[in-house]
Amino acid sequence: MSKVTIRDVAKAAGVSPSTVSRAFSMPGRVSPETTKRIFQVADELGYHGVPIESRPSVGYKGLVAIIVPDMTNQFFTDIIRSVQRECANHGVGLLVSESRESASMERVAFDRAVYYADGVVLASSRMPDSMIRKCAQVKPVVVTNRIIRGVPCVITDVAPGMRQAVRHLKELGFGRVTYLDGPAHSWSAGMCWNALTRACGEEGMKIKRQWPGVPTVEGGFQAAKEYLKNPTGAVIAYNDLMAVGFLSAMRQSGYECPRDFSVIGIDDDMAGRLAVPPLTTIHRSTRLVGAQAAQTLLQRFSSGGADTSVQSTPTRLVVRESTAPLAV
Incomplete structure (x- = not known):
């Protein structure tokens, strides 16, 4: 029996050889229906032009x-x-x-x-x-x-935690809060911002947004410089990493937390728990x-x-x- 070639698969599947090649090398670049048809035909014909362990799986592999x-x-x-x-x-x-x-x-x-x-x-x-x-x-x-x-x-659902955070800051005497936002292309960043604006509206607090930001310690560190141009005394960061970086930069500038400002993170990760001082944060499981x-x-x-x-x-x-x- 002659060896099955890519052209045999293409003919049986009703597509071009180049489409078969793309289906095996970049399956996301071929329509799902065509990809599935090509895989099925290849299995039926016994086409092994691509090493079997490297081919997109058709059956369950675990x-x-x-x-x-x-x-x-x-x-x-x-x-x-x-x-x-x-x-x-x-x-x-x-x-x-x-x-x-x-x-x-x-x-x-x-x-x-x-x-x-x-x-x-x-x-x-x-x-x-x-x-x-x-x-x-x-x-x-x-x-x-x-x-x-x-x-x-x-x-x-960040809304409950965000409402608690804003209420906490209001009870501490703050009337304004700065939000250190996350990446522009982050869906969760948008949800956090929406939840924060609603919570501030409910509590009558003013909000200042620094956006977009890099969700890392370095990103929070860089955000401190912009914050100091118009400080609000209270800060909520997109995540704990940004909050930790912000704490470090503020300390280098001569400001101590919580004596001179308060900051809240989001995530409740180990970096925030080990920060100095330990970070108030919104816990996400x-x-x-x-x-x-x-x-x-x-x-x-x-x-x-x-x-x-x-x-x-x-x-x-x-x-x-x-x-x-x-x-x-």
Whole structure:
């Protein structure tokens, strides 16, 4: 029997050889329907032009992928651990990739992951909605910290924690607050800002926004210079890392927390707990987010259904030593 070639697959699938080649090398660049047809034909004909272990999986392989923007951020490493724990309980392996806050790198990571994984968790995806929906047609996808119509999502409801944070600052005597915002392309940054503006409106507090920002210690450090041009005395940061960087920069400029200002972070990670002073923060349960995302993805394999619901986990304020009454 002669060896099956890429042209044989193309002819049987009714496409060009170049389309077959793209389906195997970059499946996300070919329509989901065409990709599935090509894979099926290739399996039926016994086409092995691409090493079998490197070809996009058609059957169940027992492997899940997760793509995160920044593996140095504890928020995402905690989600990875939670997904890993849930997968291990079901005998499923985990493949981890980092997009470095880049939508294009995230897409490349997804295209590579679908060679091996049965499904993908996109944590705080930076890709456009339309691109995420296209990815979800290629392989089962669950998104965290983002709502995409037609795709199962797991989010944190930051509104309760934000209301508690604003009320806490008001009770301490503050009438104004500066918000150190996150990346312009971050969905959760927009949700945090919306929740904060609503909470400030309810409590009659004024708000000043520094936007966009880099969600790292360095980003918070750089934000202090702009803040000092018009200080408000109270600060809420997009995440704990920015709050810790802000604390460090303010200390270098001769200001001590909470004597001269109060600051609140978001996430409740280890960096904030070990900060000097320990950080008041809005707690988000990364354990629940990761576990629910993994459970949702694994259930799709067992049931074959396409659950597109949005699951939500709560938030709450944790008061530590970085907030104190306004000095008069």
